[in-house]
Amino acid sequence: MIENHIFKALADPTRRTIFEKLATAPRMNASTLRTGMEISQPAMSQHLAVLRQAKLIREDRQGRFVYYEVDPEGFGVIAQWVTKYRTYWPERIDALKATLKDMDQ
Amino acid sequence: MIENHIFKALADPTRRTIFEKLATAPRMNASTLRTGMEISQPAMSQHLAVLRQAKLIREDRQGRFVYYEVDPEGFGVIAQWVTKYRTYWPERIDALKATLKDMDQ
DNA sequence: CAAACACATAAGCACGTGCTTATGTGTTTG
């Protein structure tokens, strides 16, 4: 059940931060990801392993560096999950999303 | 941080099943939700409390029954979260979602 | 109004999770 891995991976706020970094910036290696994050090297390594197993990120080994980037496969499962339920009450959700968007600004 | 409550609430497979029931069927009370679910009454009550605190469901007390239904507020946060990242690689995600949809059938 | 009912809550327990320190593995540098 990979869906369960994905939801569990995203349940941790540190991992969501890492995912957000990789989603909004070019590929980074583990050390670069740590900058400005108050997290030890082993902790980062463990979080990256969880995200990798959930297919939310994927690695690209280059010598002694390991570069990470978002893996659309895992994210697609969440996107699909949202789409599945959105169809049940599209108007209510879209109205709410507009409200949330306004709040951001 | 309500976003964290929501992701943590959805990280449990039993709670996702409950949410799915409420999303795809009319409002139900706690006992009706239990039918066909091999879950004790206290366990169900505790799961419903977590979902309620995450604003994924809301309650409507009617005498000694408590009816539950999906609360668009919590779901909207997830939908918004997905939308936020989808914008970074729309073509890749949409292609993948089409693939996943095919796999369902 | 006493019993049954629908649900909530408390306490205890087994197991999961995220961190730490220590150390291992493979690669590059000087």
Added chain:
DNA sequence: CAAACACATAAGCACGTGCTTATGTGTTTG
């Protein structure tokens, strides 16, 4: 090639989580 580097992994620990049994609270039924 020895040291430095980038990262992974192991073991241990504190704390979180989801269940159980027991019991509490409010409502309805006969």
